[in-house]
Amino acid sequence: MTDQIPIIYWYRQDLRTHDLPGLLQAAQSGRPVLPVFILDDDTPGQWRLGGASRWWLHQSLAALMHEFEGLGGKLILKCGNAQKVLQQLLDETGADSIYCSRSYTPWAVQQEETLHASLSKSGMRFKRFAGSLLFEPGSVLTQAGQPFKVFTPFWRAARNAPTPPPPRSLDTSCCWYNYSDEAPTLEELALLPRQPDWAERWGDIWTPGSAGAERALDDFLAQQVINYSEGRDHPAMNATSHLSPHLAFGEISPRVIWQRALHCSEAYPERRQHVDKFLSEVGWREFSYQLLVHFPHIPERPFKPQFEAFPWLGSQQSLQRWQRGETGYPIVDAGMRELWATGYMHNRVRMVVASFLSKHLLTHWREGENWFWDTLVDADLANNACSWQWVAGSGADASPYFRIFNPVAQGEKFDREGVYTRRWVPELSQLPDKYLHKPWEAPAEVMDAAGICLGETYPAPMVDHKAAREAALAAYASIKTNVGRV
DNA sequence: TTTTGAGTTGTTCGA
């Protein structure tokens, strides 16, 4: 009775049931399907999930388990080395096949290859399906057959490439495998923070899971997208999609985003420019993934090799002030505190704080990358690594070295009324707009009236902008001579 | 092979 031999569907980064080709094919086989999620903290090494991501994962798994109940099935949880756990499951259930959604992070690619080799030796089938991206890495190449290193031509080529396949739903008539052996509960995975529970109120801000993701997309395309191109730069405006954590955990398929966004463009031609801008942000995710696949050292080493010689400084103490939002530059501190309080930071502010760490504090971008990895609910290896390298100047298509964000000018330009800054740095809330982004310039009577004492109630700026800028330019100049010699 | 045009997100300076 081969049709009774179960298929294991192995969940990792794509925590949904909709538009998941591997799950669909398993279900269509008519054989019983056993969906399993394995928490593997063994294989990823330094890139095991960070704290904020674990909180999200817990909520997302709860949502996915609920989805399976609605489908009449049950998602099984396991933890440990995924290869061993899967081998055990094959033995226990008599399954002969494992399906999954293909991964692109270097450790996961390695893990899949090892698994593939060992399974094919024992006659088992291991099938990987494309589910996380619009364009498979390697499918969009230059005319010379090379990966793109510049975003604009990459995205132009992608948009001219065959369009991603339309999303496909799961049939309702699936046959699920009845797994009765022991498996940990969600609580036993111990993904939630305790003592202290710093995520206590995150449930008010976020709705992890596919339903929350779909709602975020629909709301965005119905409302915020109308003014996305400009609004997206203003952190107080709530003009962005907030889809990043949903995408990072695959709760929504990028093909669904693509299809609905284009549909929105067709229905409302005046939104087209904004929709295109939004899609190009999704395009940056695609770009980062294809860079990561072709240059797997990107999370650890500079993309531009001359940056190996960059004279990074940065003390543990200054890193800590940046992490805690105590730099004395209000827009930087607002961003770092938003991150700590919510597991998220507005994109514009991410650039400002990243520029500040790497250029004003001359701290290695990997310190920032690690901090973001641990604290962001949308932490994504490809986006995180490529974006940090972009800001630091060592990445592909990077920000030029002389582009050093002025945190005062950025605050005044993008948070003119100070709504964002006052929200996250409340000790400055009484300061007039004119001085909000540079409290050290406020006259004594203004500071008194606002109840602020620099160095006591709010830190004095930890570096002088002008001096820091010049030091950064000098540091960058020092590796340029290296380029000439190579 | 060589040539040519272009490249996410900025800042500062001087007119």
Add this chain to the structure above:
DNA sequence: GTCGAACAACTCAAA
């Protein structure tokens, strides 16, 4: 206050 130019070459991608 506003505007344009300089920043500083370099690498990429296509013709």
